[in-house]
Amino acid sequence: xxxxxxxxxxxxxxxxxxxxxxxxxxxxxxxxxxxxxxxxxxxxxxxxxxxxxxxxxxxxxxxxxxxxxxxxxxxxxxxxxxxxxxxxxxxxxxxxxxxxxxxxxxxxxxxxxxxxxxxxxxxxxxxxxxxxxxxxxxxxxxxxxxxxxxxxxxxxxxxxxxxxxxxxxxxxxxxxxxxxxxxxxxxxxxxxxxxxxxxxxxxxxxxxxxxxxxxxxxxxxxxxxxxxxxxxxxxxxxxxxxxxxxxxxxxxxxxxxxxxxxxxxxxxxxxxxxxxxxxxxxxxxxxxxxxxxxxxxxxxxxxxxxxxxxxxxxxxxxxxxxxxxxxxxxxxxxxxxxxxxxxxxxxxxxxxxxxxxxxxxxxxxxxxxxxxxxxxxxxxxxxxxxxx
Numbered sequence: 001x002x003x004x005x006x007x008x009x010x011x012x013x014x015x016x017x018x019x020x021x022x023x024x025x026x027x028x029x030x031x032x033x034x035x036x037x038x039x040x041x042x043x044x045x046x047x048x049x050x051x052x053x054x055x056x057x058x059x060x061x062x063x064x065x066x067x068x069x070x071x072x073x074x075x076x077x078x079x080x081x082x083x084x085x086x087x088x089x090x091x092x093x094x095x096x097x098x099x100x101x102x103x104x105x106x107x108x109x110x111x112x113x114x115x116x117x118x119x120x121x122x123x124x125x126x127x128x129x130x131x132x133x134x135x136x137x138x139x140x141x142x143x144x145x146x147x148x149x150x151x152x153x154x155x156x157x158x159x160x161x162x163x164x165x166x167x168x169x170x171x172x173x174x175x176x177x178x179x180x181x182x183x184x185x186x187x188x189x190x191x192x193x194x195x196x197x198x199x200x201x202x203x204x205x206x207x208x209x210x211x212x213x214x215x216x217x218x219x220x221x222x223x224x225x226x227x228x229x230x231x232x233x234x235x236x237x238x239x240x241x242x243x244x245x246x247x248x249x250x251x252x253x254x255x256x257x258x259x260x261x262x263x264x265x266x267x268x269x270x271x272x273x274x275x276x277x278x279x280x281x282x283x284x285x286x287x288x289x290x291x292x293x294x295x296x297x298x299x300x301x302x303x304x305x306x307x308x309x310x311x312x313x314x315x316x317x318x319x320x321x322x323x324x325x326x327x328x329x330x331x332x333x334x335x336x337x338x339x340x341x342x343x344x345x346x347x348x349x350x351x352x353x354x355x356x357x358x359x360x361x362x363x364x365x366x367x368x369x370x371x372x373x374x375x376x377x378x379x380x381x382x383x384x385x386x387x388x
Contacts, residue, residue, distance in 0.1 A: 004031035011044035024114035076304020082124035140255030144276035148283035148293035153315035164375035166223035173254035178228035189355030197234035207245035238268035285323035311338030318343035336385035339374035
C-alpha cells in the first residue's frame, strides 16, 4: 500500500510540548507526518497563506493571541484545513467550544500519547475530506451582501439578486440578518407572520431546518425569505452561535443563500461573513462611500477573508455627478468590481409602489438587466470581475 505524506502545521509556543508532538508524529508511517512549527499565531497564519498544509495542531494560548479568537483566526485563514486543538487540563471547556465552532477534535496536553495524536489527525483529515466531497457534490453558494454604509441600496441588491435566482428555478432563500427592523418588509409590502426573532428565542441546537422553514415566508416568485425582527420589543443582538445555526439550517433548505448583512463589527456579522462563499460589498460610486467601502474590506480581511472573495457592487443613483469607474473603485476600495447598477429612478419608484422586486416589476429596464447580470456573476466560481 502506498504511504501518504501529510504536512502538519504545529502552532505552539512551548518548546517542550512542540518537541514531544514532533516525536509522537515521527512514529507514524502511514500517513508519514512532516511537521512545521510556528511559535506564534502570526507566523502560523503566514504559513497557512502559502498553502500545502494538510492539518493544523493548534494551541489556543499563544504569545500574540489567546482563547477562541486563536481558533477563529486560523479557521478564517484556511477554512478547508482540519484543526485539532491542543489544550491544558483547565481549558477543556474552551476546547469544546472550539469543536462546536468547527474544530475537528481536541487533545489535552499531558494526557495524550503517540497513538491518540496520530489517530486524531488521521480522523480529522478523513472527516474534512468527506465534508469537502459532500460540499462539492451539492450545488449552491452562500453569498453575503453588505453595505459599505447605510442607504446605498443593499436591501434592493440582495432582494433582486435572490429573486433573479429563484425565477430561474434555483432553490434560493434570502436571510435578513439584522438585529432590528430592516427595510425588506417595507419594500415587499409584507407583514411576515414569523421572523428572525422567533428563531433567536430558541437555543442554537434547536434551530433546525424544520424550525427555520416555519419562519420562512414564501413569495410568489418562489423565493423564501427570513425577515428581520419587526417590532421594537423584538429587537435583540444576534448571538454568533445562533447566526451559525441559522446558516446551517438554511443550507438544508436552499442551495443558494443570499444573506443581507449590516456593516459592523458585531460577532454575529463576523461568524456570518466567515461562513459566506463570497461577499458583494454595495457602495455608491463616489469618493466618500468608496473610502467607507475600503474600511469594510479591511474589516473583512481582519476576520480572515481573502480579498479575492470580496467584490464591489456599485449602485449609481445619479446623485453625485460623474461616478467613479471600475479602475478608480478598484484602486480606492482594494477589491475587484463585480457589478455596476445604473440609475433607474422611474423603475425603482415603480418597484416601491407595487411592492415587487425590480426584476419583476420592470424587467425591461436597464437597472433590472444589470441586477440579473449580477445574479449570474455571483453564482459563478470564481466570480468574474468587470473591466477595465
